[in-house]
Amino acid sequence: SQKIEQNSEALNIQEGKTATLTCNYTNYSPAYLQWYRQDPGRGPVFLLLIRENEKEKRKERLKVTFDTTLKQSLFHITASQPADSATYLCALDERAAGNKLTFGGGTRVLVKP
């Protein structure tokens, strides 16, 4: 069966450290993988998109890697800040018609000052 797994346990991290989140998937062939941030009571907000032929992508303090052999993406927040506290969702796009997204369950990150 198809699965997208993110660590369901919250990640508690000290301000200034790097947070690393994992997204593993089985029985998917995603063309793109996207990461979203979601704050309580709000809709997800797009952060980064990485294509199947890309290994790594960066945006400011964010870095995403994509390993289609391991079927895994890692999401890094460097120099974390309390404002980074949120739930982070990975989403797969198999390039099906309409580019519908299939989401993982999300990982909650709490950055302590």
Add this chain to the structure above:
Amino acid sequence: DTGVSQNPRHKITKRGQNVTFRCDPISEHNRLYWYRQTLGQGPEFLTYFQNEAQLEKSRLLSDRFSAERPKGSFSTLEIQRTEQGDSAMYLCASSLGFSTEETQYFGPGTRLLVL
């Protein structure tokens, strides 16, 4: 604020009642999506529109659910004869719809509680 708006933001209803939600996407966006999210889970795809045409519906979308996008602009999602299991956050998203590599912009969601 992504530019996608949803109304109402909260809805409490009794089991068996009908409810309707509205989504206003970013004006130049051709694609509109509906997702459902329950507590502690990621959003699950329900259906999407390309302009006014509804092109795909998930198996999650039972016969009690219907969605429309009559003029290719705003969309409505109606749930008939609500059940307690329908309690969730209903999210709308939109995208340009011109290419295969696009991001989706989500609205704030409508939180439904069925008593």
